[in-house]
Amino acid sequence: GAGVSQSPSNKVTEKGKDVELRCDPISGHTALYWYRQSLGQGLEFLIYFQGNSAPDKSGLPSDRFSAERTGGSVSTLTIQRTQQEDSAVYLCASSFRQGAVGELFFGEGSRLTVL
Amino acid sequence: KNEVEQSPQNLTAQEGEFITINCSYSVGISALHWLQQHPGGGIVSLFMLSSGKKKHGRLIATINIQEKHSSLHITASHPRDSAVYICAVVGGGADGLTFGKGTHLIIQP
Numbered sequence: 595g596a597g598v599s600q601s602p603s604n605k606v607t608e609k610g611k612d613v614e615l616r617c618d619p620i621s622g623h624t625a626l627y628w629y630r631q632s633l634g635q636g637l638e639f640l641i642y643f644q645g646n647s648a649p650d651k652s653g654l655p656s657d658r659f660s661a662e663r664t665g666g667s668v669s670t671l672t673i674q675r676t677q678q679e680d681s682a683v684y685l686c687a688s689s690f691r692q693g694a695v696g697e698l699f700f701g702e703g704s705r706l707t708v709l
Numbered sequence: 710k711n712e713v714e715q716s717p718q719n720l721t722a723q724e725g726e727f728i729t730i731n732c733s734y735s736v737g738i739s740a741l742h743w744l745q746q747h748p749g750g751g752i753v754s755l756f757m758l759s760s761g762k763k764k765h766g767r768l769i770a771t772i773n774i775q776e777k778h779s780s781l782h783i784t785a786s787h788p789r790d791s792a793v794y795i796c797a798v799v800g801g802g803a804d805g806l807t808f809g810k811g812t813h814l815i816i817q818p
Contacts, residue, residue, distance in 0.1 A: 636795070639807065653805055700754070
């Protein structure tokens, strides 16, 4: 597609439910990143994919968070048993070059609210 | 882990002023990004630097690898430049980006 596409744009869920967030990167971009931005806070790195593998998962805050990428394209971030502190905007970015040494293109984000 | 410090945290200036935002980091990097985030809006990449200087329109970004420091300059600032400017670095033991806390810039007409 023309840009990085994320869905859903907004998600409201109850505490304890599982949620899936989707990122469709720019075609041909091999590097894909997930970040989150909590209200009034800065950006926080979650996970980095190069192709289908995730060389850096260091930012995932707990084992309730997982992500996968299939076919070197679409990625899904899954949060199990959501907690209120998971409320944030989850952002995806892609890049043509490995290791974020190329220009980054960001999606509009998925706003997650956990009640 | 890389520590990224931005200054100032908040900056209010008058239209037309020359703006400088600074970013310092603690560990050697492979690249540095300057990002712009408008209120309620998405994030746009302004520059990616690994050395030297880049210019795009009224925006100039410089990096000094030895001093572990980068600056973002805005010439002839305009109210539409009002946004949060974020410095992010690549490297220092991680493939993902490490972000500064951002500089909230307001340009008053």
